[in-house]
Amino acid sequence: MPNQSLTSNITLVLFHNDLRVTDNATLSKAANLSSNGQLLLVYAPSLTDTLDKKVSQQVYHYDTMGQARQRFLSESLAALDASLMQLGNKLLYLQNNVATSDTFTQLNELIQQQSVTDICVSQTADYNQNQVYKCLQEQNPQVCWHVQTTATLFDKLPLDELPKSFTAFRKKTESNYDLLQAKEDIVNCPTPKSLPPMPENLRDSHEYFFAAQAFNEPSQQPPDWKGGEKSGLEHLDAYFDSDAPSIYKTTRNALDDWTHSTKLSAWLANGSLSVNMVLNRLRRYERDIIANESTYWIWFELLWREYFYWYAIAHQQKLFWFKGIAQHLPPTQFDHKRLAQWKNGTTQYPIVNACMNQLKSTGYMSNRGRQLVASCLVHELGLDWRYGAIYFEQQLIDYDVASNWGNWQYLAGVGADPRGCRQFNLNKQTQQYDPNGEFIRKWQGEV
Numbered sequence: 340m341p342n343q344s345l346t347s348n349i350t351l352v353l354f355h356n357d358l359r360v361t362d363n364a365t366l367s368k369a370a371n372l373s374s375n376g377q378l379l380l381v382y383a384p385s386l387t388d389t390l391d392k393k394v395s396q397q398v399y400h401y402d403t404m405g406q407a408r409q410r411f412l413s414e415s416l417a418a419l420d421a422s423l424m425q426l427g428n429k430l431l432y433l434q435n436n437v438a439t440s441d442t443f444t445q446l447n448e449l450i451q452q453q454s455v456t457d458i459c460v461s462q463t464a465d466y467n468q469n470q471v472y473k474c475l476q477e478q479n480p481q482v483c484w485h486v487q488t489t490a491t492l493f494d495k496l497p498l499d500e501l502p503k504s505f506t507a508f509r510k511k512t513e514s515n516y517d518l519l520q521a522k523e524d525i526v527n528c529p530t531p532k533s534l535p536p537m538p539e540n541l542r543d544s545h546e547y548f549f550a551a552q553a554f555n556e557p558s559q560q561p562p563d564w565k566g567g568e569k570s571g572l573e574h575l576d577a578y579f580d581s582d583a584p585s586i587y588k589t590t591r592n593a594l595d596d597w598t599h600s601t602k603l604s605a606w607l608a609n610g611s612l613s614v615n616m617v618l619n620r621l622r623r624y625e626r627d628i629i630a631n632e633s634t635y636w637i638w639f640e641l642l643w644r645e646y647f648y649w650y651a652i653a654h655q656q657k658l659f660w661f662k663g664i665a666q667h668l669p670p671t672q673f674d675h676k677r678l679a680q681w682k683n684g685t686t687q688y689p690i691v692n693a694c695m696n697q698l699k700s701t702g703y704m705s706n707r708g709r710q711l712v713a714s715c716l717v718h719e720l721g722l723d724w725r726y727g728a729i730y731f732e733q734q735l736i737d738y739d740v741a742s743n744w745g746n747w748q749y750l751a752g753v754g755a756d757p758r759g760c761r762q763f764n765l766n767k768q769t770q771q772y773d774p775n776g777e778f779i780r781k782w783q784g785e786v
């Protein structure tokens with residue numbers, strides 16, 4: 340006898356930064372829950388817009404998503420849709436239509452019209468996204484929520500409390516749970532062999548079906564940097580099939596080269612790639628090829644990502660506060676003209692201009708570049724760091740709320756940096772990282 344509550348189960352997966360079918364605990368959970376029922380697989384962009392206007396004035400909003408970021412997201416969603424179709428279902432995409440209704444309202448209506456019984460989401464460090472979940476829960480108290488961890492190496496904060504500095508976090512985590520050295524690989528969540536169908540009344544409703552966006556401008560991104568799970572997995576293999584990981588520590592600070600750092604960030608950020616799979620691939624490289632300081636350093640950087648995730652969860656809306664988690668206000672302000680110069684790459688600092696031009700064209704900037712332009716914004720231009728963070732949010736194809744806002748706080752001296760504030764000497768840095776001016780010429784940094 341089938342369980343009565345399962346036969347009437349209508350489950351909705353709300354994708355956010357978990358745009359994959361492999362090692363996706365949220366999708367697996369939903370497939371199990373709805374095995375005798377029906378399954379709605381939904382992506383709703385701009386969900387937090389409504390909330391920002393209504394509730395939160397703390398987040399400075401931006402106008403539109405940069406072209407490169409939009410392209411990467413659109414490719415990622417198209418790939419997810421294709422994978423879901425192979426499994427017997429399809430992605431439902433809620434259009435943000437100002438003339439009719441916002442995506443929050445549409446989602447709420449969908450939940451009610453379809454009599455959704457269960458909602459599955461991945462845990463997120465995004466404070467505003469969590470506020471949206473709260474509102475949905477309040478408006479639909481009959482629905483049962485299921486939250487899975489899909490974005491991090493650890494299911495929960497691996498320590499009793501979050502240390503104030505990354506170094507303390509790393510040392511404690513490594514001594515308690517050294518996943519790099521552990522005997523066994525992390526076990527991936529099995530991919531469902533097939534998915535239950537969507538409700539019948541939605542099957543012909545083209546209103547909701549995802550259509551990949553067309554982009555008129557040619558992309559300046561390397562062609563390998565294509566959104567989607569398949570491209571992410573191909574890149575993961577290509578990187579670890581090369582010698583690059585064995586020299587990562589000596590090359591990672593370079594300003595511009597595809598192989599000088601892993602370039603995994605964009606797939607990790609929107610969840611096209613599982614960080615567990617990245618770690619397992621790194622461990623395999625250490626077993627089969629070489630384990631050295633460079634391979635250790637890839638793990639070290641993944642721990643930074645982990646640290647900022649738990650930092651964002653711990654500090655919630657303080658992630659967006661001018662004074663951050665510190666007790667003092669930075670001595671900076673808002674100046675429209677200087678901000679425009681920074682964004683448009685027309686400051687008096689060629690290295691900064693080149694980095695900003697690279698960002699606008701490709702949606703990517705190296706970690707060193709990000710540190711230099713952030714230092715310039717705060718120290719040389721004396722600007723409120725949050726405008727820099729918002730501009731990054733708009734442009735970066737690897738935008739991640741925790742890594743972005745956490746790093747900005749760190750550099751502005753209002754975050755997790757025990758040294759307080761870091762100013763980079765831009766001349767010295769130019770000498771060190773672009774001694775022949777190649778990078779500056781390529782990205783037209785001289786005004």
Ligand SMILES: Cc1cc2nc3c(=O)[nH]c(=O)nc-3n(C[C@H](O)[C@H](O)[C@H](O)COP(=O)(O)OP(=O)(O)OC[C@H]3O[C@@H](n4cnc5c(N)ncnc54)[C@H](O)[C@@H]3O)c2cc1C
Nearest residue numbers: 600601602603604640641644706709737738739742743746
């Ligand atoms: C001001 C500022 C803003 C940033 N914003 C973001 C962001 O929105 N999204 C993002 O993913 N990273 C961000 N970073 C961190 C870092 O610059 C990028 O992760 C990195 O440059 C991506 O390139 P990669 O994949 O080749 O990194 P690699 O050097 O190959 O590192 C491997 C992985 O480790 C993680 N990682 C590396 N450095 C950091 C770091 N400092 N903090 C957190 N995780 C890290 C990333 O997931 C990265 O893919 C920011 C750094 C600064 C200084």
